[in-house]
Amino acid sequence: MEFRHVFICVNQRPPGAPMDSCGNRGSREIYQAFMEKVQMDPELMMSVVITPTGCLGPCALGPSIVVYPEGVWYGNVKLEDVDEIINSHLKEGKVVERLVVSRGKPPGMV
Numbered sequence: 001m002e003f004r005h006v007f008i009c010v011n012q013r014p015p016g017a018p019m020d021s022c023g024n025r026g027s028r029e030i031y032q033a034f035m036e037k038v039q040m041d042p043e044l045m046m047s048v049v050i051t052p053t054g055c056l057g058p059c060a061l062g063p064s065i066v067v068y069p070e071g072v073w074y075g076n077v078k079l080e081d082v083d084e085i086i087n088s089h090l091k092e093g094k095v096v097e098r099l100v101v102s103r104g105k106p107p108g109m110v
């Protein structure tokens with residue numbers, strides 16, 4: 001299994017903030033689900049690092065996740081997508097195309 005680093009935005013803006021945030025759309029539960037799956041799988045533990053982050057930029061497309069080394073940006077990720085990202089992308093190297101919002105750079109960057 002190839003090494004991969006997964007960054008998950010867990011930024012949570014306060015109630016009434018002018019912009020929504022990934023944390024308000026369930027990204028902390030998504031991060032927790034990734035951690036639980038990885039920590040229960042010795043092979044994943046040796047090849048995957050999961051890092052919670054602050055805002056990654058594309059808040060309107062959140063919850064936002066970026067996976068390196070491919071630089072694949074996933075958007076609108078839901079809790080039920082976690083298994084597919086793990087099994088397809090992290091284990092088999094097959095990007096989950098239906099969730100991709102950008103490659104190589106954040107969405108909207110030129």
Ligand code: FES
Pocket residue numbers: 009010011012020021022023054055056057058059060062063064
């Ligand atoms: S709050 Fe998650 S990308 Fe901005």
